[in-house]
Amino acid sequence: MPDAARLITLHPQDNIAIALADIAAGEAIDGGLAATREPIKRGHKVATRAIAAGENVIRYGQIIGQATHDIALGDHIHGHNLGMGAHAQDYAHASEAHALPPSAAERTFDGYHRADGRVGTRNYLGILTSVNCSGSVAKFIAEAAEKSGLLDGFPNIDGIVPITHGTGCGMASDNEGYATLFRTLSGYAQHPNFGGILLIGLGCEVMQIADLVGGREIRADGALRYMTIQQTGGTRRTIEKGLAELRSMAALANTATRKPAPVSELMLGMQCGGSDGYSGITANPALGVASDMLVQHGATTILSETSEIYGAEHLLTRRAVSVEVGEKLIERVRWWEDYTARNKGEMDNNPSPGNKRGGLTTILEKSLGAVAKSGSAPLTDVYLFGERIDKSGLVFMDSPGFDPCSVTGQIASGANLIVFTTGRGSVSGYMPTPCVKIATNSEMYARMSEDMDINCGDIVTDGVTLQQKGAEIFEMFIRIASGEQTKSEQLGFGGVEFVPWQIGAVM
Template sequence: MMTIPVKPPAETPRYIKLNDADNVAIVANAFGMPAGSVFPDGLTLRDYVPQGHKVALADIARDQPIIRYGEVIGYAVDDIAAGSWVEESRVRMPAPPSLDGLALATRTPPKLPPLEGFTFEGYRNADGSVGTKNILAISTSVQCVAGTLEIALKRIKDELLPKYPNVDNVVAVTHVYGCGVAINAPKSEIPIRTLQNLARHPNYGGEVMVVGLGCEKLAPERLLPDGKAADHDIMRLQDESLTSFGAMVALIMRMADERLKTLNARQRETCPASELVVGMQCGGSDAFSGVTANPALGFAADLLVRAGATVMFSEVTEVRDAIHLLTPRAVNEQVARDLIREMRWYDDYLDNGGVDRSANTTPGNKKGGLANIVEKALGSSAKSGSSAISGVLAPGERVRDKGLIFAATPASDFVCGTLQLASGMNVHIFTTGRGTPYGLSSVPVIKVATRNELAQRWSDLIDLNAGTIATGETSIEDVGWELFRLILDVASGRKKTCTDKWGLYNSLALFNPAPIT
């Protein structure tokens, strides 16, 4: 049974309405408001409404649209009186926008004035990319070697890393791919190119090292970038010259030591902000995500684009219901068609699995006030800001263009983060309303809270609080500029994110839609 907290009588009931056309708003007060609460405009609550959940601003008849963000997020299952809690069971989800007949590059935003003079301190690489960390990454070609590498990694960190103070970390790129898979099946290129591009990540400094077994289907040579030599950059545990487990670990350590010496010579240098590749993601989303953190991130994304940087937004199912708002923003018709291509591919992928986009919304999302994936997608797409969409990446592809890029990924936090890493991001921004300890070892992850309550409760896990937008203490522009400057500081190593302070990192997770044999 739900316990309804008693609100202090002095606290004024507040709601947030986003668009003049909206017939619902979200309750802004912490812990929600009880029945009988009267808003300043005279609206009286008929029910207790939790924080972030929707209240009807007017009577909504059965089968009539429920509108938030100026868009239809569903239809009323029954008559809903003004002042009532519009909870999930009262909202019937609409069909997704058709992918046929969408407007293609019809409202391409004009270029905003360039933003010049902003720099960060990064590590330049021979291939032209710039790193924000200095890391030795040890790739693997098959899961079988992960346990051995884990033991070697502990010894490397304990015995070798202290000798190289300019190296931030040593990480293992482990996964469950490589054997027992249909290596040439349709879509097997997704996990393979992901691993290939991870090995080229700018924070790894070009020092590639691959540990394989020797009998796997994914030949370790396939993970080597051009110019790397198999006899120098690959070791196989089944090599007949390795006569013991100890010899295997010793060889991994010798190879690591050689690369650590090279990485230790890297130095940060001043680089223009245009060398940033920023990945944007949200997880543990709530109804405030599209009000505070995501719009602020969208404003920061526009600043980054103006500075010449690359900014990626992702999560197909979390933009699918906003696709009609995105294709008109494409820089040209081909980019718009590429967006549709990725939406259609994912529709088919879900259909083949016997599910649809509604499977995305989590219990936590719903507890945070999101009725369905339509409402979630409209809030999620706010991260894209207002710039023209200049390119589209299939899952695991390396980024080629500057500007705002849609990198197609699943919405899973860990799969999305892994694919954005493969695409080359060197800073990650992660917005959250419910809270998550998500982190990546290979790039700094800046965590942005949507609500004051979360930022206060998780003060040592949240890097920036956007909840002050909801209370009127700051504006979207204020927080957007604060985030932009924080990105430059974090990319430069001047500030550490909370996840880096704690060493709080999740494992990578490949996206493999191909069969396993």
């Protein structure tokens, strides 16, 4: 790599640069007028001028923290000399909401058209549990179905997915935690990537099957069956009845075939995890370009992980379509400040050890890079965890930063496609929704190419532009939505990544 390309300054106001390769102590920087005072690892920060103790450290033209000690030109900047500091922001609600021009060319993907008007990207049968007590039986039914070759005569069905979890009882029946789980289970029961749902409870749990299905139509296609183990007569009888119900639903689900649908029917959940110093330079802004392209085609893209936009929320409130939408986002941030405080945590708990090894120092720095996934589209609305998303464009869904939990909420809200950017590497999948994994750097991509779908490291190594990479990501979304398998699907991931958000006391 040429010396001129070994450091990058991301904004004219920045007082740091990012190392694009490992740099030894004494290497020339600042046009040869100065030198690094210590080794700088790839993805880490180096001071491009002297920074006094208490002075703001600037990246992306934004504050990422304050110097805890005097920092000299050429110093490595990390946890030893950079802390959070004050970070009050001017939210300027709806001051920078500029609508993107619609795409001139209509694009389509091949999906499964459902009776409620939504379009699925996969066609699974799901076995959904109301409580952890029915989890083993759900798995027994799925295993028995596989051993018996139940789906052998149904080529249009992608498989059977048992969806088990560790809650549903030992909780209050009228609080925020109950409402969150209710939304999550209801969202999965109605998800367009399922051609049919078998809902199984024990019978005596707090999350009652009767409450989940009573008095309303869950699926317009009628492809919902439900039972409790206690009422059915125990494990063996429940397995037998479950297999019979699956055969009945399979006959219905198998009639679905892929047909062209406009890209506007895609709903993309966007995630980042195992981030590094490259995340905000390569994969996240490239995904932002792809997100904008989807929005221009009328689709919906979902940004989440409220605890990981902390310190960058002002970039979103300014793009809110109204003051009310901006205030909805800040209300969720304030809720999180209270939530973490009452649980004796802190909003700046991140970055994780892996993030720090990759070059990230404060949650402000991590959040600014994470928000880059959202592109430049206006923020259309803000939703609760697992709440049905009913608007197109860029939206925000409240969630923890814990990736499996956040993705669970996005799928419950309707996401029929997931994308996950990572700098450290990720091995996960989220049935029934396919997940595209994007590497931020070429070194990790080469090491984990069997798990990664796209490499964004070539933005740094080969001069690929963000626009070119964003278009590549967009085209992969269409192929995956049309049936091409992701690396996660090929490896069989998705069996343990359903993680509802547990809020409140376990009793």
